[in-house]
Amino acid sequence: MTVEATIQASRAPMPAGLPVRLNDVRVEFPSAAGPLEALRGLTLDIPAGSLTVIIGPNGCGKSTLLRVIAGLLQPTEGSVRIGDGVDAGPRAGDGLVGLAFQQPRLVPWLTILDNVALPLTFKLVSRLPLVAARQGSTPANVGRTLPRSRPANVARILAQEALDRVGLTDAAQLRPSQLSGGMAQRAGLARALITDPPILLLDEPFSALDALTREGFDGELQRLWMDRPRTVMLVTHSVTEAVRMADRIVVMTARPGAVARVIPVDLPRPRPATLAGEPAAAGIDAAVRAALAEVHPAELTPWLDR
Amino acid sequence: MRGLATALLSLVAFLLAWKVLTVVTGTPDYILPPPEVVGERALRAIGSGLLWEHTAVTLSEILLGLAVGAVTAIAVGTALGKSVVVERVLSPYIVAAQSVPILALAPLLDIWFGGGLLARVLICALIVFFPIAIATMVGIRSTDPLLLELFRSLGATPRQRTMRLEIPSALPVIFGGLRVGVTLAVIGAVVAEWAGAGSGLGVLINIANQGLFDTPLMFVALTTLAVIGITLHGVVVSIERRLVVHP
Secondary structure, eight states, X not given: OOHHHHHHHHTSOOOSOOOEEEEEEEEEEOOTTSOEEEEEEEEEXXXXXXXXXXXXXXXSSHHHHHHHHTTSSOOSEEEEEESSSSSOOOOTTSSSEEEEOXXXXXXXXXXXXXXXXXXXXXXXXXXXXXXXXXTTOOGXXXXXXXXXXXXXXXXXXXXXXXXXXXXXXXGTTSOGGGSOHHHHHHHHHHHHHTTOOSEEEEESTTTTSOHHHHHHHHXXXXXXXXXXXOEEEEEESOHHHHHHXXXXXXXXXXXXXXXXXXXXXXXXXXXXXXXXXXXXXXXXXXXXXXXXXXXXXXXXXXXXXX | OHHHHHHHHHHHHHHHHHHHHHHHHTOOTXXXXXXXXXXXXXXXXXXXXXXXXXXXXXXXXHHHHHHHHHHHHHHHHHHHHHOHHHHHHHHHHHHHHHHSOHHHHHHHXXXXXXXXXXXXXXXXXXHHHHHHHHHHHHHHHTSOHHHHHHHHHTTOOHHHHIIIIIHHHHHHHHHHHHHHHHHHHHHHHHHHHXXXXXXXXXXXXHIIIIISOOHHHHHHHHHXXXXXXXXXXXXXXXXXXHHOOOO
């Protein structure tokens, strides 16, 4: 396949994400003071193509939950299933999951373009047919596999497109140390999106940004998701952000983490940054805060007001 | 340009101090020849082809020893850095090999490996090995765990992880080891020649010192070794500047 054909194929329509099912998941870490339980009895169904926000205080296992879904961590007990296939446990690096982290984790000696292209340079040839298989689709999607020849060219072209999408067109040749915090976060998001993963996990990706920049990011993320729906899980501390972004808000208990409440957010999109002022949103906002207060009565800390 | 000027100035100051020392103390030429006598001897040695003949031998030993030693050291250092088991098994031997005086070991190695260029390259490689291997191990171990997890999440193979994350991130430290290694390579070549060789700067030192009582010639050989060391060190530093991106 030629480079042009490959790129064309990569733009082919994709099914709207994959569902994720967690059943009675328990995760235990060894520690000096004995085993530490991060998650216990966590059961959660995440529909394909939904935007789910996970909210809860620090240390309640939100990041652990994402790492389990990404296959970076095996649950001590319970099961995780991705997609509708039979063998559907997550495996790190299987290409189903895109991850954006709180720290953008850019490789310091690579240019931004090469950082964003990085996921395309690992094992991709064997990876994408798997994505298609899990989605139960025909081998048409297999056409998205990069050719073994000249993969670097394809990767660079796709990376530049990904940078364009997140507004970093001119930053391609810069190094991570030359970027502002917000730009680095955009680059991290572009990298997570470049494989067009059916599932996108965002671990407080905007938490280090100031409130205004963050509102802008939320708007962009919403637009990206509406343009190309996929299963998104966003971890946050902010109730306002949760209400603006989510289809469903999952309130987690204190450690060991489990699902305390699932609150649906049935508001029209696109939702503006000023959404919080509207009565419908205010009601949901209050419900989330009430749920948090109920689960964490001793922890009515400032994060509730953010 | 300014760096060059500074270096030249420092060289002139050094030669002056040397000259003054010989004049003030009145030391005879066969103990400490003044710089101009050494310079004159150097010109004669260059003119007769004697200096180049020996320098070529030593330089090839140094370069081959450095190449063999550095490549092995980076490979072994990577294995040491990645596996605690490998480190436990190998490190006593590596430390032992480094602790045993190379001067005592060299004659044996010379016999074992046939007394030719191979033996001398191996002796040189052995002395170069340690600092580079240890530096590589330390560098590999200090790879950012967040980036390691990122590579895992992106599906990098173990080989991709090593070649594209761990070794690049260890490069600044590896170059620290290489800088020590190049200077040790010079010593290694001379020691190897002392253990048994027909030519080379180490041999020239011995002949000048003990055979001919030609102390100026010995100083010529020593100066040549120093110049080789400085040049190689400079080459390593300039490669480092090109290769290592300082964020």
